[in-house]
Amino acid sequence: MGILNVTPDSFSDGGRYAALDAALERARQIVAEGATIIDVGGQSTRPGAFAVDASVEIARVVPVIEGIAASCDVAISIDTSKPRVMQAGVAAGACIINDVYALREPGARAVAAESQVGVGLMHMQGEPRTMQDSPHYNDVVGEVLEFLEHERRACIEAGVASEAIAIDPGFGFGKNLEHNLTLLRELPRFAALQSPLLIGVSRKSVIGKILGKKVNDRLYGGLGLTALAVANGARIIRTHDVGPTVDAVRSVSAVLQGSVP
Numbered sequence: 239m240g241i242l243n244v245t246p247d248s249f250s251d252g253g254r255y256a257a258l259d260a261a262l263e264r265a266r267q268i269v270a271e272g273a274t275i276i277d278v279g280g281q282s283t284r285p286g287a288f289a290v291d292a293s294v295e296i297a298r299v300v301p302v303i304e305g306i307a308a309s310c311d312v313a314i315s316i317d318t319s320k321p322r323v324m325q326a327g328v329a330a331g332a333c334i335i336n337d338v339y340a341l342r343e344p345g346a347r348a349v350a351a352e353s354q355v356g357v358g359l360m361h362m363q364g365e366p367r368t369m370q371d372s373p374h375y376n377d378v379v380g381e382v383l384e385f386l387e388h389e390r391r392a393c394i395e396a397g398v399a400s401e402a403i404a405i406d407p408g409f410g411f412g413k414n415l416e417h418n419l420t421l422l423r424e425l426p427r428f429a430a431l432q433s434p435l436l437i438g439v440s441r442k443s444v445i446g447k448i449l450g451k452k453v454n455d456r457l458y459g460g461l462g463l464t465a466l467a468v469a470n471g472a473r474i475i476r477t478h479d480v481g482p483t484v485d486a487v488r489s490v491s492a493v494l495q496g497s498v499p
């Protein structure tokens with residue numbers, strides 16, 4: 239899953255793809271590098287980010303989704319927590335909703351159920367603006383597992399097909415270094431749930447804290463964590479660095495399957 243942020247304040251690409259032409263060019267590059275999903279987001283979820291209005295998000299993402307749908311052979315996911323944006327994104331051509339809020343906004347599950355799209359349910363403690371202030375858990379793995387199982391069940395009860403759901407522990411979303419490391423070590427417990435495991439560690443602060451590296455120097459650390467995650471059952475990797483990540487995933491998958499994927 240290649241990341242395409244169309245925000246002016248995206249944390250690692252500095253909003254370079256805010257203009258439509260540049261966004262579509264980047265989308266073509268993401269596909270050429272081997273991604274099978276493009277995740278289009280019009281609202282930053284980085285720590286400290288403020289929410290924007292649904293109409294602003296829609297104006298940012300819809301032309302990009304329409305342009306990708308018309309010109310690329312790739313699945314498109316809409317990265318949003320707002321039901322109105324989900325609806326607009328799906329109408330424009332998205333077939334997956336990736337929600338860091340796990341469809342908990344009123345009306346979000348109904349949109350997913352009615353539109354029969356895939357969904358990514360992510361765990362987050364708190365909200366992006368304050369989530370890294372003082373994250374606390376008694377049992378981080380147990381609490382995140384319980385949350386994901388609960389939200390998964392709620393989606394199924396709302397009419398979302400069970401096979402349409404992916405789950406994500408939400409690295410960096412209301413988690414300190416120790417929480418992130420524990421979750422990474424315990425990924426097999428998440429992979430044992432009944433839904434494919436989606437993870438996003440690309441350029442995140444967990445890598446910065448391990449290696450003492452700035453956001454643009456975190457590729458190799460991210461590839462290391464990606465290889466570990468795939469070996470431990472992750473099936474969808476959300477990344478800024480598609481080409482290198484595809485190579486890492488294919489290499490690990492060849493070993494796991496005993497043949498070239």
Ligand code: 9MG
Nearest residue numbers: 317358360406408409437438
């Ligand atoms: C939008 N977004 C930012 N980080 C993410 C992550 O780790 N997982 C998912 N599903 N979405 C994310």
